[in-house]
Amino acid sequence: GALERELRASGVRGLMIEADVTRAASVAACVERAIRELGRIDVLVNNAGIGGYRPFLEWSEEDYDRIMATNMKGTWLFCREVIPHMRRQGGGHIINVASVAGLQGYPNEAIYCASKFAQVGLTQALDREFWQENIKVSAVCPGGVETHFALGDGRTAGSERLRGFSTPEDVAEAVVLAALPRDRSRIVQIVMRPMNEAT
DSSP: OHHHHHHHHTTOOOOOOOOOTTOHHHHHHHHHHHHHHHSOOSEEEEOOOOOOOOOGGGOOHHHHHHHHIIIIIHHHHHHHHHHHHHHHHTOEEEEEEOOGGGTSOOTTOHHHHHHHHHHHHHHHHHHHHHGGGTEEEEEEEOOSBSSHHHHSTTOOOSSGGGTTOBOHHHHHHHHHHHHSOOSSOOOOEEEOOOTTSOO
């Protein structure tokens, strides 16, 4: 892919692996191939996510299953596969890209909020369970980000609300900040808010 070529051009080895984050066998195969070809996994970033924006009573059971499987189950599956490897190599860092919707509820986003609350809870539980084994687990919780999810599905009326939204690059910088090696501390959670939104 384009990202893989860009990485190689800058002297970094890239490896693109397609996986279905909702399927245990697909996740296991992805992790196994990454370890086989790259040797180790120092940082895992769980960034796959979907959502939607509509009144609570309009959501179907299929919608619920799809959102929870991608946002929560996918994070859980990758953590389950990678943590044993990180244990064997003496440590690592897992960063789950959650959302401010995992810290407070928003109308018309009930299932998305539920999935992100679960993701934040998993992050906190794993951090407390594995920090003494040098496995750090962090959550990055962005607010509004200029993505298809923020712009589509009837969520944003007009361009006024977009002023001050974060960009995907802003979120990537927060992930890098969380991942920077530290000997005396660890970042458990980063919360990002748009400049046009109060906390």
